[in-house]
Amino acid sequence: MIKIKKNNPILIFLVVFGLLVFLHGLGILDPLENFFAVSTRPLAEYFFHNGTELNKTYSKRQERDDLFAQLEAAKKELALVTIDTAHWQEVEEENKKLRSQLDFLSVNNFQSVTASIISREELAGASSEGSSIIINRGEKDGIKVGFGVVNEDGIIIGKITELKSNSAKICLTTNSECKLAASLQNESKTQGITDGDLGLTIKMSYIPQLEKISIGDTVITSGLSSNIPRGLVIGKVANIKNESNEIWQEASIEPIVNFNNLTVVSVIIP
Amino acid sequence: MLKKIWQTVILIFFTLFISLFQFSFISALPGIFGQLNLGFFIMIFVLFFFGFKPAVLFLLIYGFSLDFLSFDFFGFYVISFFLSALIAYLILHNWLTNRSLYSFLGLILISTIFYNFFGAILKYILGPESRTFFLIQSNFWISLVYQIIWSLIIAILFFNLAAGLTKKLKPFFLEKKQIV
Numbered sequence: 050m051i052k053i054k055k056n057n058p059i060l061i062f063l064v065v066f067g068l069l070v071f072l073h074g075l076g077i078l079d080p081l082e083n084f085f086a087v088s089t090r091p092l093a094e095y096f097f098h099n100g101t102e103l104n105k106t107y108s109k110r111q112e113r114d115d116l117f118a119q120l121e122a123a124k125k126e127l128a129l130v131t132i133d134t135a136h137w138q139e140v141e142e143e144n145k146k147l148r149s150q151l152d153f154l155s156v157n158n159f160q161s162v163t164a165s166i167i168s169r170e171e172l173a174g175a176s177s178e179g180s181s182i183i184i185n186r187g188e189k190d191g192i193k194v195g196f197g198v199v200n201e202d203g204i205i206i207g208k209i210t211e212l213k214s215n216s217a218k219i220c221l222t223t224n225s226e227c228k229l230a231a232s233l234q235n236e237s238k239t240q241g242i243t244d245g246d247l248g249l250t251i252k253m254s255y256i257p258q259l260e261k262i263s264i265g266d267t268v269i270t271s272g273l274s275s276n277i278p279r280g281l282v283i284g285k286v287a288n289i290k291n292e293s294n295e296i297w298q299e300a301s302i303e304p305i306v307n308f309n310n311l312t313v314v315s316v317i318i319p
Numbered sequence: 320m321l322k323k324i325w326q327t328v329i330l331i332f333f334t335l336f337i338s339l340f341q342f343s344f345i346s347a348l349p350g351i352f353g354q355l356n357l358g359f360f361i362m363i364f365v366l367f368f369f370g371f372k373p374a375v376l377f378l379l380i381y382g383f384s385l386d387f388l389s390f391d392f393f394g395f396y397v398i399s400f401f402l403s404a405l406i407a408y409l410i411l412h413n414w415l416t417n418r419s420l421y422s423f424l425g426l427i428l429i430s431t432i433f434y435n436f437f438g439a440i441l442k443y444i445l446g447p448e449s450r451t452f453f454l455i456q457s458n459f460w461i462s463l464v465y466q467i468i469w470s471l472i473i474a475i476l477f478f479n480l481a482a483g484l485t486k487k488l489k490p491f492f493l494e495k496k497q498i499v
Contacts, residue, residue, distance in 0.1 A: 058375040062401055065379055066394065073393050082387050089335075089388070093343040100347025107349045169346040169353070170390060183390065211390045218390040248458070309349065 079214070086215040090185050093167040097312065101166075104309050128202060128305045135267050135282050138234050159278065161199075161315040162190050170218060180221040180248045182207075184314060187215045197270070197277035197317045204306050205229070205270060205281040206314060217316070221308055222251050222283060230273035231283055233266045233300075240271055243283055243302060251284055251302035258298055262289060268302050276319050331380055337361060338384040354465035356431070358385075360473055362400060363407055363430050367423055368481070371408045378404055392445055399441060403434035420478050427470045435463045 072078045109117055164184035186192055196209045198219050207227055211218040220227035223245040231253055233239040239260040246252045253268060266286040272279030288301035341358050348355075358381045366374035382397030389396070407430040415422040439453035453459045 056372070058372040059405075061372075062375050062379065066397055066401070069383060070394050085384070085387050089339055092339055093388075096340060096343035097347050100344040103352075104347055104349045107352075168342050168388070181390075183388075213390070216388075216390075 160318040180224045195276040230271045232271035253300040256298045334380040355469045399438045402437045406433045427474045
Protein backbone atom coordinates (compact mmCIF):
# COMPACT_ATOMS: atom_id res chain seq x y z
CA MET A 50 0.00 0.00 0.00
CA ILE A 51 1.32 3.43 -0.95
CA LYS A 52 1.78 5.75 2.00
CA ILE A 53 1.19 9.44 1.36
CA LYS A 54 2.76 11.81 3.86
CA LYS A 55 0.51 14.65 4.97
CA ASN A 56 3.08 17.37 4.35
CA ASN A 57 4.43 15.98 1.11
CA PRO A 58 5.41 19.06 -1.01
CA ILE A 59 4.08 17.48 -4.21
CA LEU A 60 0.74 16.84 -2.51
CA ILE A 61 0.66 20.41 -1.15
CA PHE A 62 1.36 21.72 -4.65
CA LEU A 63 -1.30 19.58 -6.31
CA VAL A 64 -3.97 20.53 -3.76
CA VAL A 65 -3.21 24.29 -3.82
CA PHE A 66 -2.77 24.37 -7.59
CA GLY A 67 -5.93 22.38 -8.27
CA LEU A 68 -7.95 24.49 -5.86
CA LEU A 69 -6.75 27.84 -7.23
CA VAL A 70 -7.20 26.84 -10.88
CA PHE A 71 -10.68 25.53 -10.07
CA LEU A 72 -11.64 28.73 -8.20
CA HIS A 73 -10.15 30.87 -10.99
CA GLY A 74 -12.16 28.95 -13.57
CA LEU A 75 -15.35 29.60 -11.62
CA GLY A 76 -14.48 33.29 -11.27
CA ILE A 77 -14.49 33.12 -7.47
CA LEU A 78 -10.94 34.50 -7.39
CA ASP A 79 -11.89 37.61 -9.39
CA PRO A 80 -12.27 39.93 -6.35
CA LEU A 81 -8.90 38.76 -5.02
CA GLU A 82 -7.25 39.20 -8.42
CA ASN A 83 -8.77 42.68 -8.79
CA PHE A 84 -7.66 43.65 -5.30
CA PHE A 85 -4.16 42.40 -6.05
CA ALA A 86 -4.03 44.30 -9.36
CA VAL A 87 -5.30 47.56 -7.83
CA SER A 88 -3.22 47.41 -4.65
CA THR A 89 0.02 46.67 -6.50
CA ARG A 90 -0.61 49.32 -9.18
CA PRO A 91 1.34 52.22 -7.54
CA LEU A 92 4.39 50.05 -6.85
CA ALA A 93 4.22 48.52 -10.35
CA GLU A 94 4.08 52.02 -11.89
CA TYR A 95 7.00 53.13 -9.72
CA PHE A 96 9.09 50.09 -10.69
CA PHE A 97 8.28 50.43 -14.38
CA HIS A 98 9.04 54.15 -14.42
CA ASN A 99 12.43 53.58 -12.80
CA GLY A 100 13.18 50.64 -15.08
CA THR A 101 12.40 52.79 -18.11
CA GLU A 102 14.60 55.60 -16.76
CA LEU A 103 17.48 53.11 -16.45
CA ASN A 104 16.69 51.93 -19.95
CA LYS A 105 16.93 55.51 -21.24
CA THR A 106 20.24 56.09 -19.41
CA TYR A 107 21.65 52.89 -20.85
CA SER A 108 20.61 53.89 -24.37
CA LYS A 109 22.17 57.30 -23.98
CA ARG A 110 25.49 55.92 -22.86
CA GLN A 111 25.72 53.74 -25.89
CA GLU A 112 26.11 56.66 -28.22
CA ARG A 113 28.15 59.82 -28.11
CA ASP A 114 26.37 62.45 -26.09
CA ASP A 115 26.20 65.16 -28.71
CA LEU A 116 25.39 62.75 -31.52
CA PHE A 117 22.60 61.35 -29.40
CA ALA A 118 21.25 64.82 -28.68
CA GLN A 119 21.31 65.72 -32.36
CA LEU A 120 19.65 62.47 -33.29
CA GLU A 121 16.94 62.88 -30.67
CA ALA A 122 16.25 66.44 -31.80
CA ALA A 123 16.15 65.36 -35.43
CA LYS A 124 13.83 62.46 -34.63
CA LYS A 125 11.51 64.70 -32.67
CA GLU A 126 11.47 67.23 -35.46
CA LEU A 127 10.89 64.50 -38.03
CA ALA A 128 8.03 63.06 -35.99
CA LEU A 129 6.43 66.49 -35.69
CA VAL A 130 6.84 67.21 -39.40
CA THR A 131 5.49 63.76 -40.31
CA ILE A 132 2.42 64.19 -38.15
CA ASP A 133 1.96 67.71 -39.42
CA THR A 134 2.11 66.56 -43.03
CA ALA A 135 -0.19 63.65 -42.35
CA HIS A 136 -2.68 65.90 -40.64
CA TRP A 137 -2.64 68.48 -43.41
CA GLN A 138 -3.24 65.91 -46.10
CA GLU A 139 -6.10 64.37 -44.15
CA VAL A 140 -7.59 67.81 -43.58
CA GLU A 141 -7.38 68.67 -47.28
CA GLU A 142 -9.15 65.47 -48.21
CA GLU A 143 -11.85 65.50 -45.62
CA ASN A 144 -12.36 69.27 -45.32
CA LYS A 145 -11.78 69.21 -41.59
CA LYS A 146 -9.96 71.58 -39.30
CA LEU A 147 -6.21 71.44 -38.82
CA ARG A 148 -5.15 69.12 -36.04
CA SER A 149 -2.67 70.37 -33.51
CA GLN A 150 -0.22 67.75 -32.25
CA LEU A 151 -0.16 68.76 -28.63
CA ASP A 152 -3.87 68.60 -28.12
CA PHE A 153 -4.28 65.82 -30.62
CA LEU A 154 -7.03 63.92 -28.87
CA SER A 155 -9.27 66.85 -27.98
CA VAL A 156 -9.04 68.49 -31.42
CA ASN A 157 -9.97 65.19 -33.05
CA ASN A 158 -12.94 64.74 -30.76
CA PHE A 159 -11.57 61.36 -29.77
CA GLN A 160 -12.48 60.11 -26.37
CA SER A 161 -9.49 58.59 -24.72
CA VAL A 162 -8.34 56.85 -21.57
CA THR A 163 -4.86 57.76 -20.36
CA ALA A 164 -2.94 54.84 -18.91
CA SER A 165 0.46 54.07 -17.41
CA ILE A 166 2.49 51.11 -18.61
CA ILE A 167 3.21 48.63 -15.80
CA SER A 168 5.10 45.88 -17.62
CA ARG A 169 6.62 44.89 -20.95
CA GLU A 170 5.23 41.35 -20.70
CA GLU A 171 8.56 39.97 -21.82
CA LEU A 172 9.32 38.15 -18.62
CA ALA A 173 12.47 36.10 -18.75
CA GLY A 174 11.72 32.57 -19.85
CA ALA A 175 8.21 33.39 -20.98
CA SER A 176 9.28 32.88 -24.61
CA SER A 177 7.57 36.00 -25.88
CA GLU A 178 6.96 36.01 -29.63
CA GLY A 179 6.72 39.73 -30.10
CA SER A 180 6.60 43.04 -28.36
CA SER A 181 3.74 43.67 -25.98
CA ILE A 182 3.09 45.96 -23.04
CA ILE A 183 0.61 45.91 -20.16
CA ILE A 184 -1.24 49.04 -19.00
CA ASN A 185 -3.00 49.77 -15.73
CA ARG A 186 -6.45 50.32 -17.27
CA GLY A 187 -8.89 47.63 -18.32
CA GLU A 188 -12.47 46.61 -18.95
CA LYS A 189 -13.71 48.73 -16.03
CA ASP A 190 -12.45 51.87 -17.78
CA GLY A 191 -14.46 51.21 -20.95
CA ILE A 192 -11.61 49.70 -22.95
CA LYS A 193 -12.38 46.95 -25.47
CA VAL A 194 -10.29 44.55 -27.54
CA GLY A 195 -9.21 46.13 -30.85
CA PHE A 196 -9.05 49.76 -29.65
CA GLY A 197 -6.04 51.71 -30.93
CA VAL A 198 -3.38 53.07 -28.57
CA VAL A 199 -1.35 56.24 -29.22
CA ASN A 200 1.59 57.97 -27.54
CA GLU A 201 1.50 61.57 -26.36
CA ASP A 202 2.13 62.85 -29.92
CA GLY A 203 -0.80 60.91 -31.35
CA ILE A 204 1.34 58.30 -33.14
CA ILE A 205 -0.26 54.85 -33.04
CA ILE A 206 1.87 52.39 -31.06
CA GLY A 207 -0.42 49.34 -31.14
CA LYS A 208 -3.82 47.98 -30.25
CA ILE A 209 -5.54 46.21 -27.36
CA THR A 210 -5.37 42.43 -27.67
CA GLU A 211 -6.41 41.09 -24.25
CA LEU A 212 -8.35 42.48 -21.34
CA LYS A 213 -8.74 42.02 -17.60
CA SER A 214 -10.86 44.16 -15.28
CA ASN A 215 -7.98 46.41 -14.27
CA SER A 216 -5.35 45.86 -16.93
CA ALA A 217 -4.98 45.41 -20.67
CA LYS A 218 -2.40 43.93 -23.00
CA ILE A 219 -1.28 45.94 -26.03
CA CYS A 220 0.55 44.43 -28.99
CA LEU A 221 3.00 46.99 -30.35
CA THR A 222 3.06 47.74 -34.08
CA THR A 223 6.38 45.85 -34.28
CA ASN A 224 4.70 42.67 -32.99
CA SER A 225 4.08 40.05 -35.68
CA GLU A 226 0.60 39.45 -34.26
CA CYS A 227 -0.40 43.14 -34.47
CA LYS A 228 -2.16 43.66 -37.80
CA LEU A 229 -3.45 47.11 -38.81
CA ALA A 230 -5.25 48.25 -41.94
CA ALA A 231 -2.95 50.93 -43.36
CA SER A 232 -2.80 53.44 -46.14
CA LEU A 233 0.13 55.25 -47.77
CA GLN A 234 0.01 58.99 -48.23
CA ASN A 235 0.97 58.86 -51.89
CA GLU A 236 -1.02 59.88 -54.96
CA SER A 237 -3.07 56.70 -55.20
CA LYS A 238 -3.61 56.31 -51.42
CA THR A 239 -2.29 52.75 -51.57
CA GLN A 240 -3.88 50.40 -49.06
CA GLY A 241 -2.33 47.42 -47.32
CA ILE A 242 -1.91 45.64 -44.01
CA THR A 243 0.91 46.27 -41.55
CA ASP A 244 2.29 43.86 -39.01
CA GLY A 245 5.49 43.57 -37.00
CA ASP A 246 8.75 42.16 -38.27
CA LEU A 247 10.96 40.40 -35.68
CA GLY A 248 9.82 42.86 -33.02
CA LEU A 249 12.05 45.55 -34.55
CA THR A 250 10.35 47.06 -37.59
CA ILE A 251 6.98 47.03 -39.33
CA LYS A 252 6.20 45.54 -42.71
CA MET A 253 3.33 46.51 -44.99
CA SER A 254 1.99 43.66 -47.13
CA TYR A 255 -0.71 43.14 -49.78
CA ILE A 256 0.30 46.20 -51.80
CA PRO A 257 -0.72 45.60 -55.46
CA GLN A 258 2.20 45.41 -57.93
CA LEU A 259 0.96 48.32 -60.02
CA GLU A 260 0.88 50.77 -57.12
CA LYS A 261 3.69 53.34 -57.11
CA ILE A 262 5.26 53.70 -53.72
CA SER A 263 8.46 55.43 -52.73
CA ILE A 264 10.85 55.53 -49.81
CA GLY A 265 9.86 58.20 -47.33
CA ASP A 266 6.10 57.90 -47.89
CA THR A 267 4.13 58.25 -44.67
CA VAL A 268 2.00 55.31 -43.57
CA ILE A 269 -1.21 56.01 -41.67
CA THR A 270 -4.12 53.92 -40.42
CA SER A 271 -6.73 53.53 -43.16
CA GLY A 272 -9.76 53.37 -40.89
CA LEU A 273 -10.71 49.91 -42.17
CA SER A 274 -9.65 48.23 -38.92
CA SER A 275 -12.69 48.20 -36.68
CA ASN A 276 -12.34 50.60 -33.74
CA ILE A 277 -9.24 52.37 -35.08
CA PRO A 278 -9.82 55.80 -36.69
CA ARG A 279 -8.23 56.89 -39.96
CA GLY A 280 -5.17 59.12 -40.08
CA LEU A 281 -3.03 57.93 -37.18
CA VAL A 282 0.64 57.87 -38.21
CA ILE A 283 2.30 54.42 -38.16
CA GLY A 284 5.72 55.24 -39.68
CA LYS A 285 7.62 55.93 -42.88
CA VAL A 286 8.54 53.65 -45.77
CA ALA A 287 12.21 52.68 -45.40
CA ASN A 288 12.57 49.93 -47.98
CA ILE A 289 10.51 48.41 -50.81
CA LYS A 290 10.54 44.75 -51.85
CA ASN A 291 9.19 44.44 -55.37
CA GLU A 292 9.65 41.23 -57.34
CA SER A 293 8.08 40.90 -60.78
CA ASN A 294 6.88 37.31 -60.23
CA GLU A 295 4.93 38.21 -57.09
CA ILE A 296 1.33 39.44 -56.98
CA TRP A 297 1.99 41.84 -54.12
CA GLN A 298 4.81 44.16 -53.15
CA GLU A 299 6.03 44.62 -49.60
CA ALA A 300 7.38 47.68 -47.81
CA SER A 301 9.46 47.96 -44.65
CA ILE A 302 8.13 50.68 -42.40
CA GLU A 303 10.36 52.43 -39.94
CA PRO A 304 8.51 53.35 -36.73
CA ILE A 305 8.97 56.93 -35.57
CA VAL A 306 8.46 56.09 -31.91
CA ASN A 307 11.07 54.70 -29.52
CA PHE A 308 9.01 52.00 -27.81
CA ASN A 309 11.58 51.64 -25.01
CA ASN A 310 10.90 55.16 -23.75
CA LEU A 311 7.11 54.84 -23.42
CA THR A 312 5.63 55.20 -19.95
CA VAL A 313 2.22 56.83 -20.58
CA VAL A 314 -0.16 56.08 -23.46
CA SER A 315 -3.75 56.90 -24.49
CA VAL A 316 -6.34 54.36 -25.57
CA ILE A 317 -8.65 55.86 -28.21
CA ILE A 318 -12.31 55.11 -27.67
CA PRO A 319 -14.04 55.57 -31.05
CA MET B 320 4.18 31.01 17.57
CA LEU B 321 3.73 34.75 16.99
CA LYS B 322 7.30 34.93 15.72
CA LYS B 323 6.58 32.19 13.21
CA ILE B 324 3.45 33.98 11.97
CA TRP B 325 5.44 37.20 11.52
CA GLN B 326 8.17 35.33 9.66
CA THR B 327 5.58 33.79 7.32
CA VAL B 328 3.91 37.16 6.66
CA ILE B 329 7.27 38.79 5.94
CA LEU B 330 8.24 35.95 3.61
CA ILE B 331 4.92 36.23 1.74
CA PHE B 332 5.38 39.99 1.30
CA PHE B 333 8.99 39.50 0.24
CA THR B 334 7.88 36.97 -2.40
CA LEU B 335 5.15 39.32 -3.67
CA PHE B 336 7.69 42.14 -3.81
CA ILE B 337 10.05 39.98 -5.87
CA SER B 338 7.26 39.05 -8.29
CA LEU B 339 6.30 42.70 -8.78
CA PHE B 340 9.96 43.66 -9.17
CA GLN B 341 10.34 41.01 -11.88
CA PHE B 342 7.05 41.93 -13.56
CA SER B 343 7.48 45.71 -13.72
CA PHE B 344 11.10 46.68 -13.10
CA ILE B 345 13.20 43.95 -14.70
CA SER B 346 10.91 43.71 -17.73
CA ALA B 347 11.52 47.43 -18.41
CA LEU B 348 15.31 47.05 -18.48
CA PRO B 349 17.16 46.99 -21.81
CA GLY B 350 18.39 43.88 -23.66
CA ILE B 351 20.34 41.39 -21.58
CA PHE B 352 19.37 43.07 -18.28
CA GLY B 353 15.70 42.38 -18.97
CA GLN B 354 16.45 38.66 -19.13
CA LEU B 355 17.40 38.38 -15.46
CA ASN B 356 15.07 35.77 -13.94
CA LEU B 357 15.35 36.71 -10.29
CA GLY B 358 12.39 34.75 -8.90
CA PHE B 359 13.46 31.54 -10.61
CA PHE B 360 16.98 31.96 -9.28
CA ILE B 361 15.69 32.47 -5.72
CA MET B 362 13.57 29.33 -6.07
CA ILE B 363 16.60 27.19 -7.00
CA PHE B 364 18.63 28.88 -4.24
CA VAL B 365 15.94 27.99 -1.68
CA LEU B 366 15.73 24.44 -3.04
CA PHE B 367 19.49 23.95 -2.83
CA PHE B 368 19.99 25.33 0.67
CA PHE B 369 16.65 24.88 2.44
CA GLY B 370 14.97 21.93 0.71
CA PHE B 371 12.12 21.08 -1.62
CA LYS B 372 9.19 22.07 0.61
CA PRO B 373 10.20 25.73 1.15
CA ALA B 374 10.92 25.94 -2.60
CA VAL B 375 7.41 24.67 -3.40
CA LEU B 376 5.86 27.21 -1.01
CA PHE B 377 7.92 29.98 -2.60
CA LEU B 378 6.99 28.97 -6.16
CA LEU B 379 3.29 28.76 -5.28
CA ILE B 380 3.19 32.37 -4.03
CA TYR B 381 5.58 33.71 -6.67
CA GLY B 382 4.03 31.78 -9.55
CA PHE B 383 0.43 32.61 -8.72
CA SER B 384 1.16 36.31 -8.24
CA LEU B 385 2.76 36.36 -11.73
CA ASP B 386 -0.26 34.44 -13.05
CA PHE B 387 -2.57 37.08 -11.55
CA LEU B 388 -0.60 39.92 -13.15
CA SER B 389 0.33 38.55 -16.55
CA PHE B 390 -1.79 37.70 -19.59
CA ASP B 391 -0.48 34.18 -20.08
CA PHE B 392 -2.98 31.42 -19.35
CA PHE B 393 -3.70 30.98 -15.66
CA GLY B 394 -1.28 28.55 -14.03
CA PHE B 395 1.45 28.94 -16.66
CA TYR B 396 4.11 30.24 -14.29
CA VAL B 397 3.23 27.91 -11.42
CA ILE B 398 3.40 24.80 -13.62
CA SER B 399 6.65 25.88 -15.29
CA PHE B 400 8.29 26.66 -11.95
CA PHE B 401 7.04 23.47 -10.34
CA LEU B 402 8.24 21.19 -13.14
CA SER B 403 11.65 22.90 -13.12
CA ALA B 404 11.88 22.65 -9.33
CA LEU B 405 10.94 18.96 -9.49
CA ILE B 406 13.65 18.25 -12.07
CA ALA B 407 16.17 20.26 -10.03
CA TYR B 408 15.19 18.34 -6.87
CA LEU B 409 15.59 14.96 -8.62
CA ILE B 410 19.01 15.96 -9.94
CA LEU B 411 20.06 17.28 -6.54
CA HIS B 412 18.76 14.20 -4.75
CA ASN B 413 20.06 11.51 -7.09
CA TRP B 414 23.08 12.84 -8.92
CA LEU B 415 24.81 15.57 -6.94
CA THR B 416 26.86 14.06 -4.14
CA ASN B 417 28.02 17.27 -2.46
CA ARG B 418 26.77 20.82 -2.14
CA SER B 419 29.68 22.75 -3.51
CA LEU B 420 29.61 25.88 -5.65
CA TYR B 421 30.15 23.70 -8.72
CA SER B 422 27.07 21.59 -7.89
CA PHE B 423 25.07 24.78 -7.45
CA LEU B 424 26.26 26.17 -10.80
CA GLY B 425 25.47 22.88 -12.52
CA LEU B 426 22.01 22.76 -10.97
CA ILE B 427 21.26 26.36 -11.95
CA LEU B 428 22.43 25.69 -15.51
CA ILE B 429 20.34 22.55 -16.01
CA SER B 430 17.22 23.90 -14.32
CA THR B 431 17.35 27.16 -16.34
CA ILE B 432 17.43 25.11 -19.56
CA PHE B 433 14.55 22.93 -18.36
CA TYR B 434 12.50 25.95 -17.25
CA ASN B 435 12.81 27.61 -20.66
CA PHE B 436 11.88 24.42 -22.48
CA PHE B 437 8.90 23.71 -20.19
CA GLY B 438 7.65 27.28 -20.59
CA ALA B 439 8.03 27.25 -24.37
CA ILE B 440 6.36 23.82 -24.74
CA LEU B 441 3.42 24.84 -22.53
CA LYS B 442 2.93 28.05 -24.48
CA TYR B 443 3.23 26.23 -27.78
CA ILE B 444 0.61 23.64 -26.78
CA LEU B 445 -1.81 25.86 -24.85
CA GLY B 446 -1.11 29.31 -26.38
CA PRO B 447 -2.60 30.85 -29.55
CA GLU B 448 -2.60 28.60 -32.63
CA SER B 449 -0.64 31.11 -34.70
CA ARG B 450 2.51 30.70 -32.60
CA THR B 451 5.72 29.75 -34.38
CA PHE B 452 7.49 26.62 -33.13
CA PHE B 453 9.84 27.86 -30.42
CA LEU B 454 12.92 25.91 -31.56
CA ILE B 455 13.11 27.96 -34.75
CA GLN B 456 12.63 31.26 -32.94
CA SER B 457 15.83 33.25 -32.46
CA ASN B 458 14.20 35.01 -29.47
CA PHE B 459 13.98 31.71 -27.59
CA TRP B 460 17.68 30.88 -27.97
CA ILE B 461 18.89 34.43 -27.28
CA SER B 462 16.74 34.59 -24.15
CA LEU B 463 18.03 31.18 -23.01
CA VAL B 464 21.69 32.17 -23.44
CA TYR B 465 21.17 35.48 -21.62
CA GLN B 466 19.39 33.74 -18.75
CA ILE B 467 22.13 31.16 -18.39
CA ILE B 468 24.76 33.91 -18.26
CA TRP B 469 22.76 35.84 -15.63
CA SER B 470 22.02 32.74 -13.56
CA LEU B 471 25.69 31.74 -13.41
CA ILE B 472 26.87 35.26 -12.53
CA ILE B 473 24.28 35.68 -9.78
CA ALA B 474 24.87 32.15 -8.51
CA ILE B 475 28.56 32.91 -7.96
CA LEU B 476 27.75 36.25 -6.27
CA PHE B 477 24.98 34.82 -4.05
CA PHE B 478 26.94 31.78 -3.07
CA ASN B 479 29.95 33.80 -1.97
CA LEU B 480 27.76 36.40 -0.27
CA ALA B 481 25.84 33.71 1.59
CA ALA B 482 29.09 32.02 2.61
CA GLY B 483 30.43 35.33 3.89
CA LEU B 484 27.30 36.17 5.85
CA THR B 485 26.53 32.88 7.52
CA LYS B 486 28.62 30.03 8.88
CA LYS B 487 25.92 27.57 7.86
CA LEU B 488 27.07 27.54 4.26
CA LYS B 489 30.81 27.47 4.95
CA PRO B 490 31.13 23.66 4.86
CA PHE B 491 29.77 23.64 1.34
CA PHE B 492 33.01 25.08 0.02
CA LEU B 493 35.83 22.77 -0.82
CA GLU B 494 38.68 23.55 1.52
CA LYS B 495 42.13 23.94 0.10
CA LYS B 496 44.58 21.47 1.55
CA GLN B 497 47.83 22.98 2.68
CA ILE B 498 50.86 21.44 1.07
CA VAL B 499 53.48 20.74 3.70
